[in-house]
Amino acid sequence: MRHTFVVHVEDKPGVLNRVASLFRRRAFNIESLTVGHTETSGVSRMTIVVDTDANGAKRLEANLYKLVNVLRVTDLTAEAAVVRELTLIRVKADHETRTHIMQLVDTFRAKVVDVAPDTLIIEATGTEEKIDGLVGVLEPYDVLEMVRTGRVAMSRGQQAPVEVPADESPAEADDNVSYSV
Amino acid sequence: MANIRTGAQILWESLVREGVTTVFGYPGGAILPAYDAMLEYPIRHVLVRHEQGATHMADGYARASGEVGVAIATSGPGATNMVTGIATAMLDSSPMVCITGQVGSKLIGSDAFQETDVTGVTLPITKHNYLVSDVDEVAPTIHEAFYVAKSGRPGPVLVDITKDAQQSSTEFVWDDSPVQLPGYRPELRATDAEYQQAVELINGAKRPVIFAGHGVMLSGAMDLVREFAERANIPIAMTLLGIGSVPALHPLNLGMMGMHGEAWVNQAIQEADLLLAFGMRFDDRVTGNLKTYAPNARKIHIDIDPAEFNKNVLVDVTLAGDLSAVLTDLLPHVERGDRSDWLSAIGVMKGDSAVRDVQNIPDSGHLYAAHVINDIWRMTDGQAVVVTDVGQHQMWEAQYYHHQEPRSLITSGGLGTMGFALPAAIGAKLSRPDAEVWVVVGDGGFQMTMCELATIAQEKVKVNVAIINNGYLGMVRQWQEFFYERRYAATPLLSPDFAKLADAFGVKSAQVARRQDVEPTIEMARAHEGAVVIDFRVEQEDTVYPMVPAGADLHAMIRRPSSSPIVETADD
Ligand SMILES: Cc1cc2nc3c(=O)[nH]c(=O)nc-3n(C[C@H](O)[C@H](O)[C@H](O)COP(=O)(O)OP(=O)(O)OC[C@H]3O[C@@H](n4cnc5c(N)ncnc54)[C@H](O)[C@@H]3O)c2cc1C
Ligand SMILES: Cc1ncc(C[n+]2csc(CCOP(=O)(O)OP(=O)(O)O)c2C)c(N)n1
Ligand SMILES: [Mg+2]
Numbered sequence: 001m002r003h004t005f006v007v008h009v010e011d012k013p014g015v016l017n018r019v020a021s022l023f024r025r026r027a028f029n030i031e032s033l034t035v036g037h038t039e040t041s042g043v044s045r046m047t048i049v050v051d052t053d054a055n056g057a058k059r060l061e062a063n064l065y066k067l068v069n070v071l072r073v074t075d076l077t078a079e080a081a082v083v084r085e086l087t088l089i090r091v092k093a094d095h096e097t098r099t100h101i102m103q104l105v106d107t108f109r110a111k112v113v114d115v116a117p118d119t120l121i122i123e124a125t126g127t128e129e130k131i132d133g134l135v136g137v138l139e140p141y142d143v144l145e146m147v148r149t150g151r152v153a154m155s156r157g158q159q160a161p162v163e164v165p166a167d168e169s170p171a172e173a174d175d176n177v178s179y180s181v
Numbered sequence: 182m183a184n185i186r187t188g189a190q191i192l193w194e195s196l197v198r199e200g201v202t203t204v205f206g207y208p209g210g211a212i213l214p215a216y217d218a219m220l221e222y223p224i225r226h227v228l229v230r231h232e233q234g235a236t237h238m239a240d241g242y243a244r245a246s247g248e249v250g251v252a253i254a255t256s257g258p259g260a261t262n263m264v265t266g267i268a269t270a271m272l273d274s275s276p277m278v279c280i281t282g283q284v285g286s287k288l289i290g291s292d293a294f295q296e297t298d299v300t301g302v303t304l305p306i307t308k309h310n311y312l313v314s315d316v317d318e319v320a321p322t323i324h325e326a327f328y329v330a331k332s333g334r335p336g337p338v339l340v341d342i343t344k345d346a347q348q349s350s351t352e353f354v355w356d357d358s359p360v361q362l363p364g365y366r367p368e369l370r371a372t373d374a375e376y377q378q379a380v381e382l383i384n385g386a387k388r389p390v391i392f393a394g395h396g397v398m399l400s401g402a403m404d405l406v407r408e409f410a411e412r413a414n415i416p417i418a419m420t421l422l423g424i425g426s427v428p429a430l431h432p433l434n435l436g437m438m439g440m441h442g443e444a445w446v447n448q449a450i451q452e453a454d455l456l457l458a459f460g461m462r463f464d465d466r467v468t469g470n471l472k473t474y475a476p477n478a479r480k481i482h483i484d485i486d487p488a489e490f491n492k493n494v495l496v497d498v499t500l501a502g503d504l505s506a507v508l509t510d511l512l513p514h515v516e517r518g519d520r521s522d523w524l525s526a527i528g529v530m531k532g533d534s535a536v537r538d539v540q541n542i543p544d545s546g547h548l549y550a551a552h553v554i555n556d557i558w559r560m561t562d563g564q565a566v567v568v569t570d571v572g573q574h575q576m577w578e579a580q581y582y583h584h585q586e587p588r589s590l591i592t593s594g595g596l597g598t599m600g601f602a603l604p605a606a607i608g609a610k611l612s613r614p615d616a617e618v619w620v621v622v623g624d625g626g627f628q629m630t631m632c633e634l635a636t637i638a639q640e641k642v643k644v645n646v647a648i649i650n651n652g653y654l655g656m657v658r659q660w661q662e663f664f665y666e667r668r669y670a671a672t673p674l675l676s677p678d679f680a681k682l683a684d685a686f687g688v689k690s691a692q693v694a695r696r697q698d699v700e701p702t703i704e705m706a707r708a709h710e711g712a713v714v715i716d717f718r719v720e721q722e723d724t725v726y727p728m729v730p731a732g733a734d735l736h737a738m739i740r741r742p743s744s745s746p747i748v749e750t751a752d753d
Binding site: 008009010013014017018021025055058059062063065066067068069070071072 | 300301304305308309312329362363364365366486487488490491492495
């Protein structure tokens with residue numbers, strides 16, 4: 001199953017390489033990896049999605065801790081967490097289809113961020129399912145280009161463990177609202 | 182500012198403060214400032230003949246003494262020549278610090294002369310590595326490197342220092358305080374519940390076996406393991422790297438497990454109801470087929486590195502931590518046990534094959550490697566430090582030299598690096614000058630690093646080298662014999678006259694082809710002041726038994742055919 005790790009690392013040259021190299025060396029396949037700054041200067045935060053079983057996830061965590069520059073590893077998979085992806089989608093849109101597309105964009109609470117004579121760029125944030133859904137409905141209009149960031153994630157509230165895996169967390173109604181458990 | 186030093190001087194100041202007295206190295210452009218400064222410091226520098234040799238020497242130094250070994254090389258080819266030795270130390274958890282020169286920091290990334298991204302190259306084969314391009318970072322980095330190399334699960338650390346960082350100057354400040362690394366967790370502690378579970382399994386076990394691995398020595402837990410085993414009457418099996426952690430002749434010590442382990446040891450494992458893994462990592466040479474491995478046994482794994490848990494073998498209880506600490510916590514709860522049924526059942530498995538002393542085999546005119554090793558064992562009273570290379574001779578050494586002392590067998594287990602023995606023995610001897618050091622090496626592996634005979638001559642290192650010369654890459658030939666219909670592709674080996682070769686290096690030598698000459702030649706070597714190389718011309722197509730073919734069930738051993746000249750019977 002898919003595991004989402006949040007890995008806090010020292011912000012030093014080569015640390016991304018060390019982490020990525022570990023996954024490669026131990027034959028774990030990274031599905032997505034994002035990295036950026038945190039609230040603490042000198043500390044970066046990675047969100048890494050990897051497909052492995054429970055034992056694999058445990059060993060991965062132990063191996064990550066062996067990297068001297070890794071500060072904290074959290075496997076969010078079994079925790080209530082807010083999981084989001086950002087996407088930009090360039091879709092073909094002429095004067096006939098533009099309104100239809102904009103209605104769809106509204107339904108998905110996405111935004112149009114660029115309008116050109118024949119195309120639109122749509123920005124959407126949400127769970128992977130939501131973005132998959134958006135891409136699905138846009139496809140008939142011809143998706144010309146797409147970029148997805150991969151997951152970023154944060155545990156809810158006090159990181160209390162819950163039964164539901166992160167991607168099925170109770171966020172159906174409005175996935176931009178945080179429910180602390 | 183009072184204490185102004187160059188980065189090069191600071192490097193040596195720091196090494197001296199870390200307790201370093203000996204380094205193994207080879208100079209070149211990017212490390213020249215460091216070499217120039219070296220002359221001012223109380224350091225013995227051993228000039229090697231190949232940087233691979235420097236790393237194996239540092240590794241052998243570490244394994245024999247428990248101290249961090251230090252190797253030094255220039256950038257580019259000097260650094261890449263270290264790769265095999267670093268990987269060897271990594272797989273066997275040997276503490277080592279490698280220092281390499283790097284091109285000037287402004288040139289990095291420009292494909293400058295002798296520029297190699299060595300921190301990139303060694304990233305997956307070091308415990309950690311550093312690129313130092315600021316002179317102020319030299320001292321703290323060296324301090325940190327030694328700490329990382331020896332703490333927790335030990336391993337090799339590489340420090341790459343740019344030429345300008347060696348050349349520029351700063352105030353030297355030595356901060357001796359303990360290294361603080363925010364994310365580094367060298368030691369963990371198991372939970373009380375885990376201890377509880379372990380104690381219940383141990384006290385309830387009827388057919389337990391203790392596995393003594395390399396971690397016993399790395400932790401210094403030899404006495405505790407013995408006390409544990411004796412109190413509960415539990416037999417002990419050793420991994421190759423665990424040899425020496427329990428005296429070979431201790432009544433509870435069964436011997437080595439695994440691919441070339443004794444048949445009864447593997448059989449006992451397959452019939453055990455509890456395995457207690459002490460600082461060993463269930464290598465595939467130890468387990469054979471995982472699906473049929475110790476099918477009736479519950480398993481307790483004690484290891485300082487939780488990444489080893491459930492990696493190869495799924496276990497019931499894991500106890501993370503330093504073995505000594507864990508055993509100290511466990512011992513008071515371990516009940517005295519009798520287990521005589523189990524011990525006598527193993528005695529039956531042993532049968533008469535337990536008698537492996539081959540000295541009484543009638544002289545058929547053939548010289549067997551087993552004779553040679555057995556004689557070295559007898560004549561050194563099992564007290565020598567033996568450094569072995571990789572191949573058949575390595576396995577015969579493990580079977581026929583009965584090690585009584587910890588850190589007395591030094592061998593490349595995990596990587597199986599041919600060429601390891603000769604340089605590693607130099608390091609071992611220099612870290613333990615009072616020890617009698619023997620090298621047991623094949624004709625193949627010897628030729629991989631024999632240039633280090635020149636180092637032995639120049640540095641006057643007293644080691645005795647027993648070349649087990651069978652005219653083949655013997656271990657590979659054995660696999661071809663068993664699994665490739667005796668098609669000996671690229672395994673027959675034409676070698677130089679090793680005795681003459683040693684002469685050319687200025688090292689005393691002898692050649693032995695008859696059994697009656699073994700003893701006197703060993704005696705001669707032991708008595709001679711300098712190094713001695715002995716070319717033992719042994720039986721060419723001899724085979725290491727027993728053998729569990731790679732991936733086969735542990736109990737599916739190929740046993741010694743009874744027609745073999747070396748039969749393990751009681752009246753041998
Ligand atoms: C030709 C050939 C044949 C071989 N045949 C065999 C064979 O028949 N049988 C055999 O056993 N091996 C054999 N080997 C060796 C094998 O490949 C492994 O190297 C060996 O089994 C590893 O032993 P180990 O797990 O004890 O040591 P290591 O690989 O060094 O592992 C040590 C373990 O101890 C842990 N540790 C370290 N410090 C501590 C501490 N302070 N406290 C607690 N734990 C600690 C480490 O984390 C690690 O898990 C062979 C090798 C070759 C080249
Ligand atoms: C550097 C390296 N290359 C190849 C091998 C594969 N290998 C394992 S044992 C062996 C044969 C060793 O021959 P020799 O040194 O003569 O020892 P013997 O087995 O004959 O005792 C080889 C080639 C290895 N372990 N290391
Ligand atoms: Mg050979």
